Amino acid sequence: MKIESITITDIAKALNFSSSTVSRALRDSYQISEATKRIVKDYAKKNNYHPNLVAQSLKSNKSKSIGLLLCSVPNNFFAEVISGIESIAYNSGYHIIITQSHESQEREARNLDHLSWRSVDGLLVSLSSETMDMSKLQKIHSGGVPIVFFDRVSDCIKTHQVVADNIEGAYRLTKHLIESGCRNIAHITSSPGLSITSERREGYVKALTEYNIPVNENYIKYCPHGGMIMEEIEVVIQELLNMKQPPDALFTASDRITIGSFAFLHKKNIRIPEQIAIGGFCNFSSPELFNPSLTTIRQPAFEMGKTAAELLIALIESKRQETNFEKKILPTELFVRKSSVK
Amino acid sequence: MKIESITITDIAKALNFSSSTVSRALRDSYQISEATKRIVKDYAKKNNYHPNLVAQSLKSNKSKSIGLLLCSVPNNFFAEVISGIESIAYNSGYHIIITQSHESQEREARNLDHLSWRSVDGLLVSLSSETMDMSKLQKIHSGGVPIVFFDRVSDCIKTHQVVADNIEGAYRLTKHLIESGCRNIAHITSSPGLSITSERREGYVKALTEYNIPVNENYIKYCPHGGMIMEEIEVVIQELLNMKQPPDALFTASDRITIGSFAFLHKKNIRIPEQIAIGGFCNFSSPELFNPSLTTIRQPAFEMGKTAAELLIALIESKRQETNFEKKILPTELFVRKSSVK
DNA sequence: TTGAAAGCGATACCAT
DNA sequence: ATGGTATCGCTTTCAA
Numbered sequence: 001m002k003i004e005s006i007t008i009t010d011i012a013k014a015l016n017f018s019s020s021t022v023s024r025a026l027r028d029s030y031q032i033s034e035a036t037k038r039i040v041k042d043y044a045k046k047n048n049y050h051p052n053l054v055a056q057s058l059k060s061n062k063s064k065s066i067g068l069l070l071c072s073v074p075n076n077f078f079a080e081v082i083s084g085i086e087s088i089a090y091n092s093g094y095h096i097i098i099t100q101s102h103e104s105q106e107r108e109a110r111n112l113d114h115l116s117w118r119s120v121d122g123l124l125v126s127l128s129s130e131t132m133d134m135s136k137l138q139k140i141h142s143g144g145v146p147i148v149f150f151d152r153v154s155d156c157i158k159t160h161q162v163v164a165d166n167i168e169g170a171y172r173l174t175k176h177l178i179e180s181g182c183r184n185i186a187h188i189t190s191s192p193g194l195s196i197t198s199e200r201r202e203g204y205v206k207a208l209t210e211y212n213i214p215v216n217e218n219y220i221k222y223c224p225h226g227g228m229i230m231e232e233i234e235v236v237i238q239e240l241l242n243m244k245q246p247p248d249a250l251f252t253a254s255d256r257i258t259i260g261s262f263a264f265l266h267k268k269n270i271r272i273p274e275q276i277a278i279g280g281f282c283n284f285s286s287p288e289l290f291n292p293s294l295t296t297i298r299q300p301a302f303e304m305g306k307t308a309a310e311l312l313i314a315l316i317e318s319k320r321q322e323t324n325f326e327k328k329i330l331p332t333e334l335f336v337r338k339s340s341v342k
Numbered sequence: 343m344k345i346e347s348i349t350i351t352d353i354a355k356a357l358n359f360s361s362s363t364v365s366r367a368l369r370d371s372y373q374i375s376e377a378t379k380r381i382v383k384d385y386a387k388k389n390n391y392h393p394n395l396v397a398q399s400l401k402s403n404k405s406k407s408i409g410l411l412l413c414s415v416p417n418n419f420f421a422e423v424i425s426g427i428e429s430i431a432y433n434s435g436y437h438i439i440i441t442q443s444h445e446s447q448e449r450e451a452r453n454l455d456h457l458s459w460r461s462v463d464g465l466l467v468s469l470s471s472e473t474m475d476m477s478k479l480q481k482i483h484s485g486g487v488p489i490v491f492f493d494r495v496s497d498c499i500k501t502h503q504v505v506a507d508n509i510e511g512a513y514r515l516t517k518h519l520i521e522s523g524c525r526n527i528a529h530i531t532s533s534p535g536l537s538i539t540s541e542r543r544e545g546y547v548k549a550l551t552e553y554n555i556p557v558n559e560n561y562i563k564y565c566p567h568g569g570m571i572m573e574e575i576e577v578v579i580q581e582l583l584n585m586k587q588p589p590d591a592l593f594t595a596s597d598r599i600t601i602g603s604f605a606f607l608h609k610k611n612i613r614i615p616e617q618i619a620i621g622g623f624c625n626f627s628s629p630e631l632f633n634p635s636l637t638t639i640r641q642p643a644f645e646m647g648k649t650a651a652e653l654l655i656a657l658i659e660s661k662r663q664e665t666n667f668e669k670k671i672l673p674t675e676l677f678v679r680k681s682s683v684k
Numbered sequence: 685t686t687g688a689a690a691g692c693g694a695t696a697c698c699a700t
Numbered sequence: 701a702t703g704g705t706a707t708c709g710c711t712t713t714c715a716a
Contacts, residue, residue: 008710020712054709074644075421359703362704365695
């Protein structure tokens, strides 16, 4: 830290070696005799030496840090992802620098700047719902910084992607709603531009189609801010309720939207599931405690964080340019509870 | 980042100045002519120069980073705290390095090591429930690293503390339970050593005493792991249920314990609040959606993070040694809902 | 097997 | 007002 920090030079002086020798001894260089190594290492350990990571970074142009770009920390899904990332990063000697976009493209861009000035070794990215312009990210990537996408991914950059099986999850939930007797299933989802939005929508459409239920575009509602703003959720639900044929079920596409919709139905004293059934993507820890217990599709968030971090660190540390990128698709889990069973 | 990064030396060469001049011009030194400043700054901006923070860190022995020591990220309370910290840090040019102790003292100690090797400028600390030994933290502190405690604090180190008004919150909730007709109020709480534990307990005792209800030590149950392990919650509740006079109410002392207890009562088909009322500290986002809606004391977690970060950054950047430390006590909010009203 | 010296990028002291 | 040079701590090439 500050006071009690011994440097290589200190050791060198104390033992009458050169700093190069000390450096090499500590890194177990083959050119150093065992005897010297022992002396140096013993002294280092006794005096609680630890390399100054900042100096190492400057020299090596590696910071052993990973930048993290996501929407919001106080969000069950992302908090779990972070925990997964941290578990891997910790073991590999990396630390993570977290930035939140709050679903704002502009903030995301500024965060990217900050991260690049910090000279992070790589980036884990989940895009904001506003993001249209990938040029900054592309520039950084082509500048040699490895990137791994998770959750909200983009094909504009050729790299690894880690996502949940959104299509399958959405498909299974929608199918469940249909089999539960619902026919007018609305879908409330995030910004249209996001990968998760189109994938979840695809699963929804697939299930409807399979059961010969026509897809009604008016039943698909987008929340441009991904549900960060409660009002946008309330507005679209109100629109649905005002329709001539209001939906008999809601399939909600994210943590915030699911909880927000559920809360709004509560507030409006709409009986769940009798009047409207509901189920959606949600990583809330205890949906079974809700009133009624809430049907959810759970994403393997911790796992997603772990996988993304592993892939990124591998990219960072690989000697040769990786060209064979993979899209990891992690399975989701459907938990059917009372909120969706008519 | 890597490729497109211009250095001061590059600018100096391009403009035929010395690097000292360029450095001074960029930092607006009074010794540099306006003309030169303009030339240098224009060139810097045009070529997208940004100082290499690693080099600055090495030189200045300041990393513009803050270490964060807490139990667990995927926990509503801490996630909100992190968000608060981030909001302040971001604006002040600091980044935060997050480490999780998972309530383990040993892991906490290793995290401290890692953070100190990273030469963080300061530390925001919420102790793990196991932590007895403060010597490492003390050493770091006396080594000159500013520390601010939040939530789970300790008086072993003289510094700022930011906490919720635990006594008052616990007092009001307990009082509410009493007024709601409960007489045998059990208290399920974290590890006995934690500051939050003794404070919340104090509020609980205060309310009981005020109503001439004897304090029954058997009604106070500790979870050494702070409820990280579901089993420890189940065990103590089962003990309570097995008593000759089982409690008619539970006052639970943390996010995890509150949710865990509620879930266990559910599982055991115990009617809430008729058989047992329940209420507790909890920063869950939607306790009103629970079945029944859950009475909670909410801590101003975001605010706590902000305040702690502000205090820490002030400490870091203050020239003179601070001696006048304060304990910020932030108000809590009691939300009475159905789970506690007999 | 070991040492001297250069260099990573920015800064500050000492000259001029 | 500007330039030369040493320094932060560590690594690495080149010499010996």
